[in-house]
Amino acid sequence: MQKTVPVKKMRVSKPGSDDHSVQKITVYRVICVILLIVMALLFMFPLYWIITGSFKTKQAVISRTPELFPSQFVTTNYESLFQKPAFTWLWNTVLMCAGSMILTCLCAAMAGYPLAKKKFTGRKIVFSVFICAMALPKQVILIPLLKEMAFLKMHDTLWAVILPTVGWPFGVFLMKQFSENIPDEMLEAAKIDGAGEIKTFTHIVFPMIKPGVGALAIFTFITAWNDYFLQLIMLNDTRVLTISLGIAKLQSELSTDYGLIMAGAALGSVPIIIIFLIFQKFFTRGITMGAVKG
Amino acid sequence: MQLTRNMSKAMKATRRRENLSAYLFLTPALLFFAGFVIFPMGMCLVTSFFNYSMTDFSFIAFDNYVEMFSDPTFGKSLVNTIVIVVVSVPTVCLFSLWVASVIYKMNSFKTSFFRCVFYLPVVTGSVAVTVVWKWIFNNYYGLLNALCKTLGIITKNVNWLGDPAYALWCIIMILFTTSIGQPIVLYVSALGNVDHSLVEAAQVDGATNRQVFWKIKWPQIMPTTLYILIITTINSFQCFALIQLLTNGGPNYATSTIMYYIYYNAFKLNRYGYGSAMGVILAVIIALFSLAQFRLAKNDR
Structure with a gap:
């Protein structure tokens, strides 16, 4: 009897008996999953539009009836993109991200260990200052930062982007979270065996927090790649443009050559998406561990 | 001894x-x-009391702050910023909670598939995402106008980004797509960590799924919710790249936010002191919002 009750009626019936609520959830679940798939398609659409757009002809791109699938594949957009210094932009971006990544991981791994495992004077204060700074808007400090970089003669060099990225305390916090998991017994055993501080760090602490360092590395790389505002303020010279700045420049110079702009956008996003997909497990863990709780 | x-x-x-x-x-x-963080922060506070431009550096006490509150464009930017925050923060939170609650029980392949898809706009990068949306919204060649016409929603092309009635909503929509990736990741892991024995006990006692969710899971994921609220608030307050690339704050400052206006004053008009003063106010507003959310969440528990 239960099974013959029309689904619609069951959805409006109030939750009472167990059978009803189970049935109701199934229908609800199906609707949810369908909605979810629709949303997922919508979220993938911009990327699809970038990639197909980059292969469209000039006519197709400014056609008033856009083609959902390019009727004709051409590579002219990429050819004209590479007549511009697109490889330099990409190389600058990779250098900048790699520099930020290495320095951040090094500094943060070293700082996270004492914050988690050593009882030193002023630990609470140092840690609270790190946390409080994270709650502040980091874009607000760009004005004095630009002046500082100009004073240090570092503006228009990649260092102007790398140094502030390394200074941001998120990495220190993340490494502290990972270092908490090191068992105290291991550190004590190392001390009894006569290992010095540096040896303890390189032989015990570092291997233990390696997954965390991996997470931080990929996180920093992706964040640095996409930190458009910082790059916009610090880098003006054509020699040091990054791929993000390059795409923005293409857009402002040739506002309707969408094929070429999309080729730039594809060049700027596809490599980082591939990196993300390869390392996404690390990345997810980094985000989860980096959440300040309570 | x-x-x-x-x-x-x-x-x-x-x-x-x-x-x-x-x-x-x-x-x-x-x-x-x-x-590169503390020193510039201090300098930001200091320069906010100066008339600081290419040619001038003189102490003017609170004049920048006084000017700010009589500057209609600052007022407009503040209102726009608050609209963005008030609309996007709850939608991001609720939507990501919904997505997470649908996907967290799937097998691990499907969960990471959906997690990646919703993270995609973040990884793609604000510039790439913005240029493609600019094309989609284009008055003449955009997909959105063509689509809406085919569906019969509109009869004449709409200048989405050039019309004050739509421009801010377009920006909020794009901001939404680039904001939900991280909350979903956090919610999926939080829901996975909910104490299972409590859920089972409640089910044995005959609680419906909805009751189980709101009475048992919701309080347990509260710290995550709080964290998501705060990071989403900070990010929405700092909305800049989208605006600079899509509308330049126009039409007629309809999409100017505080962050954009700071950029405009400091880096286009070279009014560093005035920009810094607005930066200080923005930091204070963000701190107040975060504190308020913290208090609310504490009381809720």
Whole structure:
């Protein structure tokens, strides 16, 4: 009897008996999953539009009836993109991200260990200052930062982007979270065996927090790649443009050559998406561990 | 007597050594942090009291702040910013909670598939995402106008980004797509960590799924919700790249936000002092919002 009750009626019936609520959830679940798939398609659409757009002809791109699938594949957009210094932009971006990544991981791994495992004077204060700074808007400090970089003669060099990225305390916090998991017994055993501080760090602490360092590395790389505002303020010279700045420049110079702009956008996003997909497990863990709780 | 004195001496020495080594480990991070975060923050506060431009650097006390509150464009930017925050923060939170609650029980392949898809706009990068949306919204060649016409929603092309009635909503929509990735990741892991014995006990007692969710899971994921609220608020307040690339704050400042207006004053008009003063106010507003959310969440528990 239960099974013959029309689904619609069951959805409006109030939750009472167990059978009803189970049935109701199934229908609800199906609707949810369908909605979810629709949303997922919508979220993938911009990327699809970038990639197909980059292969469209000039006519197709400014056609008033856009083609959902390019009727004709051409590579002219990429050819004209590479007549511009697109490889330099990409190389600058990779250098900048790699520099930020290495320095951040090094500094943060070293700082996270004492914050988690050593009882030193002023630990609470140092840690609270790190946390409080994270709650502040980091874009607000760009004005004095630009002046500082100009004073240090570092503006228009990649260092102007790398140094502030390394200074941001998120990495220190993340490494502290990972270092908490090191068992105290291991550190004590190392001390009894006569290992010095540096040896303890390189032989015990570092291997233990390696997954965390991996997470931080990929996180920093992706964040640095996409930190458009910082790059916009610090880098003006054509020699040091990054791929993000390059795409923005293409857009402002040739506002309707969408094929070429999309080729730039594809060049700027596809490599980082591939990196993300390869390392996404690390990345997810980094985000989860980096959440300040309570 | 001698023995205890020696011991305390030894303890002091150990302690001094611990301090020394701890600070040595901290030195690189502290140097970068002090040099490129704390120092500029302090300078931001200091320059906010100066008339600081290419040619001038003179102390004017609170004049920048006084000017700000009589500047209609600042007022408009503040209102726009608050609209963005008030609309996007709850939608991001609720939508990501919904997505997470649908996907967290799927098998691990499907969960990571959906997690990746919703993270995609973040990884794609604000510039790439913005240029493609600019094309989609284009008055003449955009997909949106063509689509809406085919569906019969509109009869004439709409200039989405050029019309004050739509421009801000377009920006909020794009901001939404680039904001939900991280909350979903956090919610999926939080829901996975909910104490299962409590859920089972409630089910045995005949609680419906909805009751289980709101009475058992919701309080347990509260810390995550709080964290998501705060990071989403901070990010929405700082919305900049989208605006600079899509509309330049126009039409007629309809999409100008505080962050964009700071950029405009500091880097287009070279009014560093005025820009810094607005930066200070923005930081204060964000701190107040975060504090309020913190209080609310604490009371809720």
